[in-house]
Amino acid sequence: xxxxxxxxxxxxxxxxxxxxxxxxxxxxxxxxxxxxxxxxxxxxxxxxxxxxxxxxxxxxxxxxxxxxxxxxxxxxxxxxxxxxxxxxxxxxxxxxxxxxxxxxxxxxxxxxxxxxxxxxxxxxxxxxxxxxxxxxxxxxxxxxxxxxxxxxxxxxxxxxxxxxxxxxxxxxxxxxxxxxxxxxxxxxxxxxxxxxxxxxxxxxxxxxxxxxxxxxxxxxxxxxxxxxxxxxxxxxxxxxxxxxxxxxxxxxxxxxxxxxxxxxxxxxxxxxxxxxxxxxxxxxxxxxxxxxxxxxxxxxxxxxxxxxxxxxxxxxxxxxxxxxxxxxxxxxxxxxxxxxxxxxxxxxxxxxxxxxxxxxxxxxxxxxxxxxxxxxxxxxxxxxxxxxxxxxxxxxxxxxxxxxxxxxxxxxxxxxxxxxxxxxxxxxxxxxxxxxxxxxxxxxxxxxxxxxxxxxxxxxxxxxxxxxxxxxxxxxxxxxxxxxxxxxxxxxxxxxxxxxxxxxxxxxxxxxxxxxxxxxxxxxxxxxxxxxxxxxxxxxxxxxxxxxxxxxxxxxxxxxxxxxxxxxxxxxxxxxxxxxxxxxxxxxxxxxxxxxxxxxxxxxxxxxxxxxxxxxxxxxxxxxxxxxxxxxxxxxxxxxxxxxxxxxxxxxxxxxxxxxxxxxxxxxxxxxxxxxxxxxx
Numbered sequence: 001x002x003x004x005x006x007x008x009x010x011x012x013x014x015x016x017x018x019x020x021x022x023x024x025x026x027x028x029x030x031x032x033x034x035x036x037x038x039x040x041x042x043x044x045x046x047x048x049x050x051x052x053x054x055x056x057x058x059x060x061x062x063x064x065x066x067x068x069x070x071x072x073x074x075x076x077x078x079x080x081x082x083x084x085x086x087x088x089x090x091x092x093x094x095x096x097x098x099x100x101x102x103x104x105x106x107x108x109x110x111x112x113x114x115x116x117x118x119x120x121x122x123x124x125x126x127x128x129x130x131x132x133x134x135x136x137x138x139x140x141x142x143x144x145x146x147x148x149x150x151x152x153x154x155x156x157x158x159x160x161x162x163x164x165x166x167x168x169x170x171x172x173x174x175x176x177x178x179x180x181x182x183x184x185x186x187x188x189x190x191x192x193x194x195x196x197x198x199x200x201x202x203x204x205x206x207x208x209x210x211x212x213x214x215x216x217x218x219x220x221x222x223x224x225x226x227x228x229x230x231x232x233x234x235x236x237x238x239x240x241x242x243x244x245x246x247x248x249x250x251x252x253x254x255x256x257x258x259x260x261x262x263x264x265x266x267x268x269x270x271x272x273x274x275x276x277x278x279x280x281x282x283x284x285x286x287x288x289x290x291x292x293x294x295x296x297x298x299x300x301x302x303x304x305x306x307x308x309x310x311x312x313x314x315x316x317x318x319x320x321x322x323x324x325x326x327x328x329x330x331x332x333x334x335x336x337x338x339x340x341x342x343x344x345x346x347x348x349x350x351x352x353x354x355x356x357x358x359x360x361x362x363x364x365x366x367x368x369x370x371x372x373x374x375x376x377x378x379x380x381x382x383x384x385x386x387x388x389x390x391x392x393x394x395x396x397x398x399x400x401x402x403x404x405x406x407x408x409x410x411x412x413x414x415x416x417x418x419x420x421x422x423x424x425x426x427x428x429x430x431x432x433x434x435x436x437x438x439x440x441x442x443x444x445x446x447x448x449x450x451x452x453x454x455x456x457x458x459x460x461x462x463x464x465x466x467x468x469x470x471x472x473x474x475x476x477x478x479x480x481x482x483x484x485x486x487x488x489x490x491x492x493x494x495x496x497x498x499x500x501x502x503x504x505x506x507x508x509x510x511x512x513x514x515x516x517x518x519x520x521x522x523x524x525x526x527x528x529x530x531x532x533x534x535x536x537x538x539x540x541x542x543x544x545x546x547x548x549x550x551x552x553x554x555x556x557x558x559x560x561x562x563x564x565x566x567x568x569x570x571x572x573x574x575x576x577x578x579x580x581x582x583x584x585x586x587x588x589x590x591x592x593x594x595x596x597x598x599x600x601x602x603x604x605x606x607x608x609x610x611x612x613x614x615x616x617x618x619x620x621x622x623x624x625x626x627x628x629x630x631x632x633x634x635x636x637x638x639x640x641x642x643x644x645x646x647x648x649x650x651x652x653x654x655x656x657x658x659x660x661x662x663x664x665x666x667x668x669x670x671x672x673x674x675x676x677x678x679x680x681x
Contacts, residue, residue: 024418025416027475028417028479029476031413031472032658036410038054038055038361038391038392038393038409039066039361040052041371041372042381043380044097045097046097046376047073047375049071049117050070050071050073050373050381050395052069052070053088066088066089067082068089068091073406082122086106088113089102090102090133090135092135094141099114099117101115101135102114103131103133103135109129109131110128111125111126111127123203125144125199125203129148131148133147133148134146134220138201139225143198143199143200144198144199145197146196146206146218147220147231148197149194150194150208151190152192152193153191154190157175160172176191179240179241180578182575184575184621185621185656194216195216196229209229215239217232219270221271222273223250223277228252229251230251232249232270233249245266246267248261248271250304261280262307266285267283267285268282270282272321272323273302275326277302279347282297282298282321283296283297283318290583291501291503291504292463292493294315294496295319296310297345310345311345311351316336319334320371324344324378329345329346330344330347335493337467338467338492339357340356340370357384358371359385360384360386360389360391360470361383362469363470363472363655363661365457365459365460366439367467368464369383377397377398378398380395381393382396386468386470389410390410392406392409393407422441423441424437424468425485427518430513431513434499436487436488437488438485438521439467439486441474441475441484451532452481452532453482453483454483454485454527454529454532455477455483456515456519456536457477457484457541458535458537459486461491462492462503462544465492476665476669480673487518489514489515489518490514491507505585508544508547512548512551515548516548519533530554532676533556534556539561539562542561542563543565543601545561546631550604553609555610556610557612557675560614561615561654562654563614563627563631565628567600568600570623572589574622574623576622602630605634608635608640611641611675612640614632614635614645615628616628616645617652618646622651623652645667
């Protein structure tokens, strides 16, 4: 009888993943709340433990929440680090690997905590007025440096008369005189400046060590003797208007003197100090005011001398720098052809690829992201993803040819779901013969003998890339019976600076033809059909979608999400209004009215016949609702089938709240299904 039980259990486990009709369950809306993913893995210097932030979605609070978990690099000992059920982030190992500093929420705000590895105990270290960031241990482990905002008073123009007792007057006006005063997802930014602080690792009062009305940004690094801090900032007189520029500075903890170590026009940032204290590695580019500029890995001596570029031949932007233990080379991440990788370059030059498939932290759509850290012996811990799952933790030793995935955070869910298979596709642009990359996602249980509708999903940016990464939104489209095609047309990153810059003063432009060539490639492949084409996209993808339906009537229906419809109005009302002129189009809107209008999708609205849903977050400051309404109102006046969907409590990142991600996808599918004539399953 005992021998029967293993077979019974196997059958039960198999049946859990099927519905009552015997069909495997597809990915569903509420599955979004069950997804988890790993972020910010920090490997202990000794290489035996990894602490990471484990992200999940709270279905009652409708938000992401992250706690710190730890796991041995051999995959054992997986456990929650503390007993606290609050937000925890920014794990940072002490130099000796015996303690870990991290940031955690309290009833009074975020504070710095310490965790002791040998005892498993933890304690609150600080009592701060604002949230700390960019934690950094001193070389002797006796102090922590961090950044924190110090508030300033808002300008006062008039002194209003006092209101009578119990009078119900309106509140005081909000006044600003700053260039940058609001941010999408944050709203109004209270006046103040980011400063550097130091606190004892045994607790006590924090001491502000920087001064002046400038921002002092992280990451923060210590000099090898512990007498100075290195940071990024812009302490020039015209810093507000010179917004792309930043330099690396050295601050003396004894005198408070601050010295600029770089002076190149453009951003110098992301600094890390070599273990021997001799060198500073950092990222940067020389600003040429263009659509995309490749961030290079640069190096200089700790005194600012001997500057040189290590990755000039790579032609890919680099980020996330980390030195090896012997100060002989630098690890970094970069995107190549829609896939995020970890590279290593010795000081003598020559990039070596160390890992692929980094990312999986962008749950909604298949964007890049993710991070890594490295131990003293060169073991990498990083966020690892494939189209079948969001980010897990993977380990790659210095001699490993194949990484080891040591977590499976979504096994309980995704082992019970049939996902759509993802296929890479390359095709030729009819514009200039360039090779263009894209991906096709097939519905679960795809049957090549049946006819399916094709949904084109345009990515945002446009200076970004999609890739072979997990995506909840596209899997939901596939589960609904759509073949989804998502391309990386010109302007996408991960194909070199020249490719991305093809959009300068040509956006939307030839990228439109790249997308349409991909549609034709899907038709030629036999997976798409002329009478069942649909299109959607958000942000820059919304711009492309509006442009496509203004250029042709091949699509049965479209969903234009959070678009720019009028570059003249958008440029001066967006939260980053100061950053568009001359990098997208020459001059300011009032200096180049015809040029800005030429590339505005609103200029094509008189051509649109495609039934169009317009969708936008009500709190969007990046592509404000006024842009979406211009399209909706124009289509209504022209009596074209249209509807406006405004997502509540949503900024530009609609998918930041799981319920809004679901609502976005559900409304998109409802609109497409209204004009869909094929139902293969």
